[in-house]
Amino acid sequence: MAFGLELSSPQRHRGADSPRVTVVRILVPSETRPGEQRVAIVPQVVPKFTALGFEVHVQSGAGRHAFASDDAYRAAGATVIDDDHLAGAFESADVIASVRPLDYQRASRLRKGTVTVSFLSPVGDIETIRGLRDAGATGLSFDVLPRISRAQSMDALSSQALVTGYRAALVGADRLPSFFPLFMTAAGTIQPAKVLVLGAGVAGLQAIATAKRLGAKVSAYDVRPASADEVKSMGATFVTLDLEALEGSGGYAREMTEDRADRQRELLAPFVAAADVLITTAAVPGRQAPLLVTRAMVEGMKPGSVVVDLASETGGNVEGSMPGEEIKFGEVLVWGAKDVASEMPVHASQLYSMNIMSLLTLTVNEGAVVVDPEDEVLAGCAVVIDGVVRNQAALDALGGGS
Numbered sequence: 001m002a003f004g005l006e007l008s009s010p011q012r013h014r015g016a017d018s019p020r021v022t023v024v025r026i027l028v029p030s031e032t033r034p035g036e037q038r039v040a041i042v043p044q045v046v047p048k049f050t051a052l053g054f055e056v057h058v059q060s061g062a063g064r065h066a067f068a069s070d071d072a073y074r075a076a077g078a079t080v081i082d083d084d085h086l087a088g089a090f091e092s093a094d095v096i097a098s099v100r101p102l103d104y105q106r107a108s109r110l111r112k113g114t115v116t117v118s119f120l121s122p123v124g125d126i127e128t129i130r131g132l133r134d135a136g137a138t139g140l141s142f143d144v145l146p147r148i149s150r151a152q153s154m155d156a157l158s159s160q161a162l163v164t165g166y167r168a169a170l171v172g173a174d175r176l177p178s179f180f181p182l183f184m185t186a187a188g189t190i191q192p193a194k195v196l197v198l199g200a201g202v203a204g205l206q207a208i209a210t211a212k213r214l215g216a217k218v219s220a221y222d223v224r225p226a227s228a229d230e231v232k233s234m235g236a237t238f239v240t241l242d243l244e245a246l247e248g249s250g251g252y253a254r255e256m257t258e259d260r261a262d263r264q265r266e267l268l269a270p271f272v273a274a275a276d277v278l279i280t281t282a283a284v285p286g287r288q289a290p291l292l293v294t295r296a297m298v299e300g301m302k303p304g305s306v307v308v309d310l311a312s313e314t315g316g317n318v319e320g321s322m323p324g325e326e327i328k329f330g331e332v333l334v335w336g337a338k339d340v341a342s343e344m345p346v347h348a349s350q351l352y353s354m355n356i357m358s359l360l361t362l363t364v365n366e367g368a369v370v371v372d373p374e375d376e377v378l379a380g381c382a383v384v385i386d387g388v389v390r391n392q393a394a395l396d397a398l399g400g401g402s
């Protein structure tokens with residue numbers, strides 16, 4: 001059975017003379033989480049939503065941090081909503097698109113059947129899930145979107161990881177007191193910087209590609225054997241350790257035992273010590289980030305070396321790294337990532353807008369938004385449908401209640 005919201009109100013049709021094409025109203029509110037600079041839909045993508053049958057409404061100022069002005073939205077065909085009319089816009093929206101999930105207050109006041117789409121964590125955003133449940137609303141989340149071929153264009157975790165990996169390499173190059181590339185000058189030869197990347201998933205591969213483009217000598221390690229060919233195809237060296245692989249389901253890594261973690265750190269220590277820049281991106285779905293590098297390993301690096309820990313917000317791959325902070329361990333700088341994709345809001349938002357559009361394409365059906373739980377992609381990413389919590393991790397976090 002498909003869950004949905006039929007749109008039958010005559011005001012929701014586009015003009016009396018045109019064919020009766022029903023429109024679906026999508027609202028893009030301003031992000032409220034401090035520091036969040038992205039916006040869910042950028043003006044360039046508004047016409048694509050319109051072509052799909054959406055009427056795009058945007059809160060005034062929602063795109064300002066991503067350099068998307070109200071005028072640009074209007075020119076693209078969107079309706080700009082001022083704050084006085086925001087409550088009504090929330091009430092009449094069929095879909096609410098945001099980067100971060102709505103808070104409990106907003107979620108719990110949604111009209112029954114409203115579909116929200118965002119990075120909703122089934123465990124971390126439990127208050128929002130309660131709100132959606134109480135309102136009888138739906139929560140689609142990119143955090144749990146199945147990573148199958150059909151869903152690649154909707155994969156916002158990947159699109160934002162691409163931004164993150166790119167910026168990690170730039171941060172490393174910026175903070176390093178030396179060049180990345182080889183320079184052969186009249187004044188002598190400068191050797192290229194050595195960059196070591198730990199974790200060669202989407203962000204790690206992009207960090208490798210960016211560091212290579214900047215001319216560094218790059219090597220990388222990952223617990224998944226499949227990543228070796230990807231690392232080599234980027235022109236980097238794959239670090240092989242005498243350890244068993246840790247391939248889990250769905251192409252993800254598995255968690256390490258403490259013994260293996262100790263042994264991996266021991267074997268990695270000389271590679272870390274030789275690196276000028278260390279970029280760590282390792283993650284295991286649903287778990288704290290694995291600890292790959294101890295403080296002693298960092299202190300074993302050359303003075304002036306730089307560590308960029310992209311996993312800082314989820315526990316850290318590097319002991320002692322702090323999200324959003326640059327700390328010195330001896331003479332080594334440790335840069336802890338926080339909201340990295342948000343710091344490049346223009347393209348991060350553009351890619352995210354396309355991910356939302358692709359996902360919503362699956363839900364639009366003859367003028368209605370229909371979240372069909374028989375569809376593998378929608379079933380995977382629907383944490384809540386019409387007030388019914390469906391995600392097991394969310395149910396567990398709610399203590400078994402739905």
Ligand SMILES: NC(=O)c1ccc[n+]([C@@H]2O[C@H](COP(=O)([O-])OP(=O)(O)OC[C@H]3O[C@@H](n4cnc5c(N)ncnc54)[C@H](O)[C@@H]3O)[C@@H](O)[C@H]2O)c1
Nearest residue numbers: 147148152158199200201202222223224251253282283290
């Ligand atoms: N649509 C798709 O088919 C699709 C989309 C994106 C990613 N993927 C695949 O999903 C996989 C994971 O991608 P991701 O970037 O989301 O991963 P992720 O963010 O979950 O993890 C980042 C990397 O850390 C690695 N890692 C975990 N523990 C480690 C450890 N102890 N030491 C070193 N490295 C460790 C993982 O193997 C992974 O490569 C990859 O195989 C990727 O190709 C598939």
